[in-house]
Structures are given as structure tokens and as C-alpha cells.
Amino acid sequence: MRDIELPGVFRSTANRLLTPERFSRGASLRDLFGGVTAAVISLPMALAFGTVSGLGPQAGLYGAVIVGFVAAVTGGSRVLISEPTGPMTVMMTAIVAHTVAADPAAGFGTVFTIIILAGLFQIVFGLLRLGRFITMMPYGVISGFMSGIGVLLIVQQVPGMVGTVDGTVLFSPREAAVGLGVLVLLLIYPSRLKRYMPSHLVAVLLGLAVSAVLGDDSGLRTIGALPAGVPVPRLFLPAWSLLPGVLVDAALLALLGSIDTLLTATIADNLTGTLHDSDRELTGQGLANMFSGLFGGLPGAGATMGTVVAVHSGARTPVVGIARAGVLVAAVALLAPGIAVIPLAVLSAIAVKVGIDILDWSFLGRAHRISRSTTAIMYLVLALTVFVDLVVAVGVGVFIANILTIDRLSRATRTQVTTISVAGDPVYLSDHERELLSAAGDQVLILEMSGPMIFGVAQALARERAALTPDVRVLIVDLAAVPLIGTTIALLLENVVNSARANGTQVILVSSSELVREKLARHDLLSPDVQLQPDRIAAVRFAVASLKDPPVSGSSTSHIPSEADTLPAL
Numbered sequence: 001m002r003d004i005e006l007p008g009v010f011r012s013t014a015n016r017l018l019t020p021e022r023f024s025r026g027a028s029l030r031d032l033f034g035g036v037t038a039a040v041i042s043l044p045m046a047l048a049f050g051t052v053s054g055l056g057p058q059a060g061l062y063g064a065v066i067v068g069f070v071a072a073v074t075g076g077s078r079v080l081i082s083e084p085t086g087p088m089t090v091m092m093t094a095i096v097a098h099t100v101a102a103d104p105a106a107g108f109g110t111v112f113t114i115i116i117l118a119g120l121f122q123i124v125f126g127l128l129r130l131g132r133f134i135t136m137m138p139y140g141v142i143s144g145f146m147s148g149i150g151v152l153l154i155v156q157q158v159p160g161m162v163g164t165v166d167g168t169v170l171f172s173p174r175e176a177a178v179g180l181g182v183l184v185l186l187l188i189y190p191s192r193l194k195r196y197m198p199s200h201l202v203a204v205l206l207g208l209a210v211s212a213v214l215g216d217d218s219g220l221r222t223i224g225a226l227p228a229g230v231p232v233p234r235l236f237l238p239a240w241s242l243l244p245g246v247l248v249d250a251a252l253l254a255l256l257g258s259i260d261t262l263l264t265a266t267i268a269d270n271l272t273g274t275l276h277d278s279d280r281e282l283t284g285q286g287l288a289n290m291f292s293g294l295f296g297g298l299p300g301a302g303a304t305m306g307t308v309v310a311v312h313s314g315a316r317t318p319v320v321g322i323a324r325a326g327v328l329v330a331a332v333a334l335l336a337p338g339i340a341v342i343p344l345a346v347l348s349a350i351a352v353k354v355g356i357d358i359l360d361w362s363f364l365g366r367a368h369r370i371s372r373s374t375t376a377i378m379y380l381v382l383a384l385t386v387f388v389d390l391v392v393a394v395g396v397g398v399f400i401a402n403i404l405t406i407d408r409l410s411r412a413t414r415t416q417v418t419t420i421s422v423a424g425d426p427v428y429l430s431d432h433e434r435e436l437l438s439a440a441g442d443q444v445l446i447l448e449m450s451g452p453m454i455f456g457v458a459q460a461l462a463r464e465r466a467a468l469t470p471d472v473r474v475l476i477v478d479l480a481a482v483p484l485i486g487t488t489i490a491l492l493l494e495n496v497v498n499s500a501r502a503n504g505t506q507v508i509l510v511s512s513s514e515l516v517r518e519k520l521a522r523h524d525l526l527s528p529d530v531q532l533q534p535d536r537i538a539a540v541r542f543a544v545a546s547l548k549d550p551p552v553s554g555s556s557t558s559h560i561p562s563e564a565d566t567l568p569a570l
Contacts, residue, residue, distance in 0.1 A: 043332075063292045114250045198456055449478065451482065468500060483513065
């Protein structure tokens with residue numbers, strides 16, 4: 001299909017609002033076709049998520065249109081379909097429930113304020129360039145969290161699928177038949193047909209057919225008439241007493257949306273061979289969610305299903321998201337009467353299928369063979385997500401995962417802090433170094449450190465410090481293989497150096513890393529009494545020379561003795 005060049009006036013506007021390279025390949029008919037296909041998938045999902053959230057199907061539709069359009073215009077990915085998603089909807093369901101319960105009169109207004117603030121938080125994440133850090137979370141935590149959300153979505157929607165209404169109706173045979181029938185259809189729908197006719201659309205059409213056959217006396221609950229006209233922007237200021245909870249809900253919603261979006265953006269990159277801008281994507285998603293909340297829509301994030309379908313349809317530019325939003329607007333305007341009679345049991349069945357798809361089946365089945373600790377964390381996070389709270393689940397999971405990681409690093413780095421002397425040195429000394437040190441006897445001690453010096457190495461450094469006896473006249477601290485030093489290790493090293501200097505021991509530091517030297521300088525370790533050498537052989541030569549001719553106090557730290565200053569080359 002040939003490329004379509006945008007008219008000059010639109011191109012100049014796009015250059016101001018967008019990063020031009022996102023459109024550098026030019027829009028094509030494939031992008032328009034991908035937009036139509038993505039819209040076909042989005043429509044039933046938006047209706048289902050809006051109903052599930054408790055804000056109504058129109059909130060799902062508004063969110064699908066507004067989030068999809070604004071994120072496509074201002075985001076940082078070439079191809080990313082943004083809309084209300086399963087994880088975001090589960091969190092919104094909890095937010096709606098406790099917010100409305102706390103303030104029945106103004107609860108819904110507060111909910112949309114939370115969505116607006118969540119978008120603002122995402123913009124702040126982007127401006128602070130936190131995009132690359134947000135998805136740095138252990139896989140066991142992500143897998144358990146997402147699977148827990150899937151379980152919650154299933155548990156929440158099964159009652160609606162079989163006709164239970166707020167616990168007052170135990171079972172509705174007609175609704176159960178429709179809901180279970182649609183769920184079975186979604187489960188067995190052939191994959192090869194999804195490219196031509198999405199299973200969710202088939203489910204909605206089946207529900208419409210059932211409503212048409214049974215007529216007004218069907219006994220099935222339906223969506224009902226959608227609000228007419230264009231949504232009006234509204235901004236509600238919650239009571240000051242509710243503000244702390246509102247901010248917490250908004251921050252957590254923003255974090256979940258950011259994780260969901262950036263994971264999907266990574267999938268899109270793998271499919272298209274491109275690279276997204278994480279920080280710009282967060283900013284774009286934030287703007288999208290702010291506008292969605294302002295106009296009464298659900299918040300959204302990058303949607304994996306819609307994105308994959310759009311890419312497989314040939315879409316390669318953000319025009320696909322713009323086209324999708326336009327198709328949704330047209331579809332709602334033309335099909336509003338039909339949408340009103342869609343059975344709610346159908347939407348519940350779609351939500352249950354989404355929950356089943358969210359479960360991390362590929363990892364659940366083999367996690368126990370990969371890592372026991374990761375498996376334990378995954379199931380713990382899953383259980384906490386379902387039975388306690390989403391926030392507690394992530395917090396506990398990340399905390400335990402970090403503790404295990406620190407423990408592994410500590411055990412792995414215990415051999416990376418070593419003292420070296422002439423007799424029985426446990427690490428390699430070159431013949432040149434050995435011959436130089438043999439003349440010094442036990443008066444020179446080398447403390448060798450290698451690898452990242454984080455706080456987990458503190459015990460190893462403290463243990464090796466015991467080798468600093470009164471007989472040692474020169475201490476060489478070899479940091480040549482250290483790329484970075486944490487504050488805890490720097491403070492401990494500061495104590496070692498100060499103790500050595502207090503005993504009259506000459507201290508020589510070895511490092512050529514600007515980052516390490518800067519850290520040493522901030523801890524006042526590069527004082528005039530401490531020598532700084534670029535490598536260990538130069539430090540050993542200086543140490544041996546200082547034993548023959550002790551350096552004058554206050555000598556420059558930048559002095560590196562030449563061959564003439566020390567010993568002749570061997």
C-alpha cells in the first residue's frame with residue numbers, strides 16, 4: 001500500500017505537537033486499516049470495563065476515545081493503542097467502591113478528580129525521566145500482581161455473568177445461559193478467525209441477537225440508553241479531609257498505568273523493530289488520562305491486545321491511534337440504539353475472559369522449575385493482591401525480592417574484599433609486585449576491592465580490616481576494579497583510612513575512575529596525607545620508596561613517582 005503524505009498545514013501542526021521522527025515513515029492505508037481493526041476490538045472492551053468499574057459504559061467509551069487519541073498524538077511510541085485495560089479497571093473498581101462509600105453525595109466527582117491527578121503524576125514521572133526505572137521490578141512481583149488482578153476480575157464478574165445482582169438474586173437461568181454461552185464461545189473461538197472477526201465483537205453480536213429474539217420480555221439486564229451529546233468537562237474539588245487518600249489513590253493508579261503502558265510499549269518495540277521514548281510516553285499517557293478524567297472517562301494505559309492487532313494489520317505510525325478514536329466516535333454515534341440493548345451478562349463474560357487472559361499462564365506452569373524464591377514471591381504477591389490489597393501486594397513483594405537480591409549480592413561479593421601480603425596471599429600478585437613487596441616484609445598491606453561496593457559488602461570489609469596491625473606502615477587500598485562505591489562502604493572505608501592515619505600508617509588509594517574519585521573526595525578521603533595512584537604497580541613502588549624515604553606530610557595527592565623516584569625496573 002502506498003504512503004499518504006499529510007497536507008502541509010497538518011504537517012506543521014504535527015511537528016509542533018509531536019516528535020517528527022514518529023511520523024517519519026508517513027501514514028499509510030495500513031495505519032487506517034489497523035485503526036479500524038483496533039476500534040472493533042476496543043468497542044466491546046470499553047463497554048465491559050465501563051460497566052465493571054461502576055462508572056457506566058459511557059465512561060469506558062469516553063476513556064477509549066480520549067485516552068486513545070491524546071496518547072497517540074503526544075506519546076513516545078510509534079504504534080501503541082491506549083485505552084482502559086483490565087488492570088486499570090480492577091484498581092478503578094476498588095477506588096470507586098471505597099470513594100463512593102466514604103462520600104455518597106460527591107464520591108463520583110472525587111473519582112474523576114483522582115483520574116485527573118493520576119494523569120498529573122504520570123506527567124511528573126515523565127518530566128523527572130523515571131521511565132526507565134518504573135518497570136525495573138522483579139518478574140515474580142509483576143507476574144504475581146498481574147495474575148492476582150486476573151483472579152480479581154474473574155471473581156468480580158462471575159456473579160454478573162450468571163445473573164446475581166448485589167446478592168439479591170442467587171441465579172438467573174436466562175442470564176446464566178447467555179453469560180456462560182458467551183464465555184464458552186470466547187474460550188473455544190478459533191485463533192485463525194480472530195484476524196478477520198474478533199471474538200469479543202462476535203460475543204456482542206450474539207448478545208444482540210439473543211435480545212432481539214427474546215424481545216422486551218427477555219428478562220435480561222441490558223446496558224440501557226447512553227447519554228446523548230458530547231461530554232462536558234467538569235472539575236470537582238474533594239473535601240480537604242479526603243485529600244490524603246485521594247493523592248495516594250492517584251499515585252498508585254499512575255504507577256500501575258505507567259507499568260502497564262511501558263510493558264506494552266516494549267512489546268510493540270519487539271514487534272515493529274523500533275524503540276519508544278519511555279519518558280515522553282509517560283507524559284503523553286498522563287495528558288491522556290487528565291483529559292479523560294476531565295470529561296468523565298476511565299483512565300487508560302497501553303493495551304497489549306489492541307496494539308498487537310494493530311501491528312499485525314500493518315500499522316507503523318501513531319496515525320493508527322488517531323484513526324481508531326475516529327472510528328469509535330462514529331460507531332457510537334451510529335450504533336447507540338443497538339448498544340443500549342446489549343445484555344450485561346455478555347459484558348461480564350467478556351471481562352471474565354479478559355481476567356483469564358491476564359493470568360500469567362506461561363510462567364505459572366513452570367515457575368517452580370525456574371526458581372523457588374521467584375515462585376514463592378509470585379504466589380505471595382498473587383495471594384496478597386486477591387485477599388489483602390494491591391498496594392500491599394506490590395510493596396511486600398518488592399521488599400522481599402530486594403532483601404533476597406541483597407543477600408545474594410552480599411554472599412557473591414564476600415570474596416571481592418581481600419587483604420594481600422607477601423606471605424600466603426590469597427589472590428594473584430605479579431612477579432614484579434611480589435619482588436617489590438618482599439623487600440618490605442609485613443610493612444605493606446594491600447586491601448583489594450573489586451566489583452560494585454554496595455552496603456551488602458560491609459561485613460566483608462569489616463572482617464578484612466582486622467589485618468591492619470600496628471606493624472603495617474603502608475596501607476594500599478586498591479579500588480582499580482571498583483566501578484562505584486555506595487555511601488555505607490565509603491563511610492566504612494573512611495573509618496579504615498582514618499584509623500590507619502591515626503596509627504601513623506601511610507595510606508595510598510588506587511583508582512582511575514572519575515566516579516569513584518568523586519565519591520572519595522566527597523568523603524574527604526583525598527586529603528594531602530593520602531596518596532592517589534592510577535594503578536597498583538605504581539602504588540607498590542611508591543610504598544616501597546616511602547619506606548626508604550618517608551614522604552613529607554602535606555605532599556600532593558596527584559604525585560606519581562617515576563622510575564627514578566622508586567626502584568629500577570625489574
